[in-house]
Amino acid sequence: MTRRRWVLAGGVAAVMFAAGALLPLRAHLTSASSRPPRVAPQTLTPVGGALSLDATIESLQERLRRHRDPAGESQLGLAYLQKGRLGADPSYFPKAGRLFRLSLRGDPSNVDALIGRGLLANARHRFAEGLRWGHEAAMVSPYSADALGVVVDSLVELGRYRAATGELQHMVDLKPNLASFARISYLRELEGDGDGAIQAMHLALRATQETGEDHAWVLCQLGDLYYAHGRYAQAKEEYRAGHAAAPDYYVPLVGLAKFAAAEGRLGDAVRKMRRVVAVYPSAVNVILLGDLYSRLGNDEQADAQYALVEAQRRLAEANGVVTDVELTVFYADHHRRIGRTVALARAQYDARDSIRTADALAWALYSAGRYHEAITYARRAARLGTRDALLYYHRGAIELALGHERVAAQLLSRALELNPHFSVLQSGVAHELLQEARR
Amino acid sequence: MKKLVRLALVVGTVAAVWAPANAGAHPLGNFTVNAYSGLEFSRDAVAVHYALDLAEIPTFQLFNELDIDGDVSPVETRFGSDIPANLWLESDGERVPLELQEIHAVVNEGQAGLQTLRVDAELTGDIADPDATISFRDRNFADRVGWREIVIDAIDGQGLRSSSAPDSSVSDELRDYPTDLLSSPPHITEATARLHPGALPGSGNESRDVAEGPSILRDRFASLIERSGSPWVILVAILLAFGAGALHALGPGHGKTVMAAYLVGAEGRARQAVVVGTAVSLMHTTSVVVLGLITLWASNVFAPEAVYPWLALASGAVVLGLGLWLLRARTATRHAHRVHEHDHHEHDHHQHPHDHDKASHARAHALGLDHDHGHLPDGVRLTSWKGLGAIAVSGGILPSPTALVVLLGAVALHRVVFGIALVGAFSVGLAAALTGVGLVVLKTKDVLNRRSNGRITRLLPVMSAAAIVCLGLFLTGQAVVNLPL
Numbered sequence: 001m002t003r004r005r006w007v008l009a010g011g012v013a014a015v016m017f018a019a020g021a022l023l024p025l026r027a028h029l030t031s032a033s034s035r036p037p038r039v040a041p042q043t044l045t046p047v048g049g050a051l052s053l054d055a056t057i058e059s060l061q062e063r064l065r066r067h068r069d070p071a072g073e074s075q076l077g078l079a080y081l082q083k084g085r086l087g088a089d090p091s092y093f094p095k096a097g098r099l100f101r102l103s104l105r106g107d108p109s110n111v112d113a114l115i116g117r118g119l120l121a122n123a124r125h126r127f128a129e130g131l132r133w134g135h136e137a138a139m140v141s142p143y144s145a146d147a148l149g150v151v152v153d154s155l156v157e158l159g160r161y162r163a164a165t166g167e168l169q170h171m172v173d174l175k176p177n178l179a180s181f182a183r184i185s186y187l188r189e190l191e192g193d194g195d196g197a198i199q200a201m202h203l204a205l206r207a208t209q210e211t212g213e214d215h216a217w218v219l220c221q222l223g224d225l226y227y228a229h230g231r232y233a234q235a236k237e238e239y240r241a242g243h244a245a246a247p248d249y250y251v252p253l254v255g256l257a258k259f260a261a262a263e264g265r266l267g268d269a270v271r272k273m274r275r276v277v278a279v280y281p282s283a284v285n286v287i288l289l290g291d292l293y294s295r296l297g298n299d300e301q302a303d304a305q306y307a308l309v310e311a312q313r314r315l316a317e318a319n320g321v322v323t324d325v326e327l328t329v330f331y332a333d334h335h336r337r338i339g340r341t342v343a344l345a346r347a348q349y350d351a352r353d354s355i356r357t358a359d360a361l362a363w364a365l366y367s368a369g370r371y372h373e374a375i376t377y378a379r380r381a382a383r384l385g386t387r388d389a390l391l392y393y394h395r396g397a398i399e400l401a402l403g404h405e406r407v408a409a410q411l412l413s414r415a416l417e418l419n420p421h422f423s424v425l426q427s428g429v430a431h432e433l434l435q436e437a438r439r
Numbered sequence: 440m441k442k443l444v445r446l447a448l449v450v451g452t453v454a455a456v457w458a459p460a461n462a463g464a465h466p467l468g469n470f471t472v473n474a475y476s477g478l479e480f481s482r483d484a485v486a487v488h489y490a491l492d493l494a495e496i497p498t499f500q501l502f503n504e505l506d507i508d509g510d511v512s513p514v515e516t517r518f519g520s521d522i523p524a525n526l527w528l529e530s531d532g533e534r535v536p537l538e539l540q541e542i543h544a545v546v547n548e549g550q551a552g553l554q555t556l557r558v559d560a561e562l563t564g565d566i567a568d569p570d571a572t573i574s575f576r577d578r579n580f581a582d583r584v585g586w587r588e589i590v591i592d593a594i595d596g597q598g599l600r601s602s603s604a605p606d607s608s609v610s611d612e613l614r615d616y617p618t619d620l621l622s623s624p625p626h627i628t629e630a631t632a633r634l635h636p637g638a639l640p641g642s643g644n645e646s647r648d649v650a651e652g653p654s655i656l657r658d659r660f661a662s663l664i665e666r667s668g669s670p671w672v673i674l675v676a677i678l679l680a681f682g683a684g685a686l687h688a689l690g691p692g693h694g695k696t697v698m699a700a701y702l703v704g705a706e707g708r709a710r711q712a713v714v715v716g717t718a719v720s721l722m723h724t725t726s727v728v729v730l731g732l733i734t735l736w737a738s739n740v741f742a743p744e745a746v747y748p749w750l751a752l753a754s755g756a757v758v759l760g761l762g763l764w765l766l767r768a769r770t771a772t773r774h775a776h777r778v779h780e781h782d783h784h785e786h787d788h789h790q791h792p793h794d795h796d797k798a799s800h801a802r803a804h805a806l807g808l809d810h811d812h813g814h815l816p817d818g819v820r821l822t823s824w825k826g827l828g829a830i831a832v833s834g835g836i837l838p839s840p841t842a843l844v845v846l847l848g849a850v851a852l853h854r855v856v857f858g859i860a861l862v863g864a865f866s867v868g869l870a871a872a873l874t875g876v877g878l879v880v881l882k883t884k885d886v887l888n889r890r891s892n893g894r895i896t897r898l899l900p901v902m903s904a905a906a907i908v909c910l911g912l913f914l915t916g917q918a919v920v921n922l923p924l
Binding site: 083095314319 | 470471584620
């Protein structure tokens, strides 16, 4: 398998070189014609390389136009996935899915196509399905770190953390790279090892040679980790570096907006988030902008943003996409659609018993006034000892509602010590509740 | 390639924020803003049909912002001023203001009870010069994800000398998006065109014009490497490579002209033609292999395509040097001719038997018993190794990109020997064609020579040397212009 992929890489590189070598000779004649794809030496080695994504896509399309082959189809599918992610252009995802299916029809054991289907299933929050594809890929190719990556992601989201840790150890032994270190970082974070998480993300950063948006993305992951631990100055450094690496990319802008809000510069934060939402109005981004407006007392604008969130949810449901846990928490935060939110959170939790789904269900139950049920799930969400301000805050609020002032005060102050600006709106509520608990 | 997998994998780790569109959703996703510009040039004017297709979410955002509930006239007002302001049309470097003639916004039912929006605008502008060079840029919704298409056409006797844009829409003006798996949504926000009355309307795009012709051959040769296995296939592949090399030699460039001129001027014989052909072939193979190695192992130091202009310069300089050297030697020779007129006649006499006795002549050559054809000043052997070397360099130093691709492809496929064999066959084909040309030229010269009683023979050396100088100047000049400085 590795050999086949290596051959493919070489073939692609050769085709690319054809374009690269011919264009300079002819480009002078046309001058205004398209830029020649950059030829990089690494493309000829199996490690992967600096061949631009667009050039890769173009060459694979060209190759498949000449004659279909399952390997090319799965590679193009993976390239589409990445293009869709980086460009935030979802039209690539259905295409990628169709390519994976096509590839598997030609070669039912094409490992890249199996991995691709797993990635897509996970992206659609169908983690049980993702796990099946991941297992199948790992069976075909037991030494594929990428297949294990799909398995790990599915297991983590399904709440099977011990199994995930075992597979992840396997994965990092096979390949200590960005993909495995980023996952280690996430698992360590869940287990309450913040310093370890940051350390792993630094290793991930060191393991990348990416530039532009890829690089910015990793930097922002690190920035988010610093932010979650209240290390705002360091977070800002990473967001800034990310912004410098990719000035038009929205992810670093979100980080910088969060940082501006933490410093109390709300107007600046709004300006940044407006830019983000004008380009990439994902639910999470729109909620952040709405919350910022709400903090500023501009309820009309806040409601407009929240209405957009609502529209997103309706579209997602119409498309059969499983709703994000973040959306459940949003509804609970704003006491909207209480009954339905509890039902939604319950369904999410029943499908997978993870830290996040347990927390969302606890918070939905809390907003419905069902505190006794809520505390069960809030404690369930604390089972790994995750050090996360939002989790502390949710559990603290529920304990307070149950009359456990001392525990509540402990939890709420822990949340505010760890990350005083963990949420644009809820941090303030946490302060009030803490005062109440101490009284 | 692995990199793709690796990065794609990170998607699932933390992100997973996008909702992939399913059947029934907007074909390009709920976030997209899609734009189409159709430019139609007539003799003195341009008409632009501009269309926008906003999917559910941007429509929702826009209606939110404009506080719209039912009546879409605020949308028309907004876009009526925004669209022309963000369309940048230049004719010969000067901005052409576009005037809005008409605008229509239509709301359609989208998914989940949401709406989508389509806007159609008609704009016009004046084009003063019917031969103008046009550039066009669409800056509406520049940051937004989506389809961006530009179409340029001409009507009413106006024509296009060239255009970077196609002359018809692949999406039926945003009404029917292609679902082909092998095409990416276009993101064309800029286009250029050159107007010319009477030129074929929509004569297609510049880059396509350039790539036509040789590309068929190139592709065929490059695809040889992908064929696999049996001895027959290998034999056929090698024969095809040979043919491709021969055809390649007959294309423009490749020192063919230089060699012909050189052979004629230097009074070369058949043997020299063969030697030159072989030398070019060896040089070309070496050159391909060396650049191949550089590409494989050293290109993180410099980009291999950057070598091309310099090699072209080297090739041009060698030709120029060769030409100058020959010119000097031959003007000296012509001087010598006058002094040794008698000798020359004698030589001509004694040259004929050679033609009837090729075998012994060749043997004499092989034994190193060659002679200087008498009439050259001492020390100037025009058919010398130095001269042949120069021709080999000028003809073979610039590796054919096709051959290079074949070699790299073979390396990537672990078929290095096969690849080198194909490149070798290609080079031999190239050499054979060059030698053939040389022989034909020599034969023609002999015929002419006999008819004109040797007058042409006396003039030819200088003329051909001058021709080589001119060619050298041209090649060097072209190479200098193309240097990436």
